[in-house]
Amino acid sequence: MALLLTAVSGAGLVTNKDCVLYRVGRSASNPDTVYVTEGWTTKEAHAANFASPRSQALVAELAPLVTGEAQYQDEVPVGGKLNAGVVS
Numbered sequence: 001m002a003l004l005l006t007a008v009s010g011a012g013l014v015t016n017k018d019c020v021l022y023r024v025g026r027s028a029s030n031p032d033t034v035y036v037t038e039g040w041t042t043k044e045a046h047a048a049n050f051a052s053p054r055s056q057a058l059v060a061e062l063a064p065l066v067t068g069e070a071q072y073q074d075e076v077p078v079g080g081k082l083n084a085g086v087v088s
Contacts, residue, residue: 001026001034003062013055014038018045039077 004024007013014022021039040046049055 003058004034004036007058013049013052013058016049018042018049043074 001024008015008022018041019038020041021037023035023037025035025037027033027035038046040049050059
């Protein structure tokens with residue numbers, strides 16, 4: 001989890017203006033299961049950010065811990081609540 005949270009600190013990978021949501025959560029029933037939810041201004045902004053050498057290095061470091069397939073959705077928010085800032 002700590003490695004995932006480095007993305008939001010300092011000059012982390014998701015601190016740019018195109019990342020509008022980056023949430024790391026843990027399963028209540030299985031503490032070994034971690035969820036990451038991201039929201040980007042555009043699909044292209046997401047692709048550009050994660051094509052960088054820094055992003056590729058982080059992905060390579062996380063790869064041994066990942067199981068299953070990523071699920072991509074083209075969701076457009078219509079309401080709700082998001083508190084600004086970093087939660088640790």
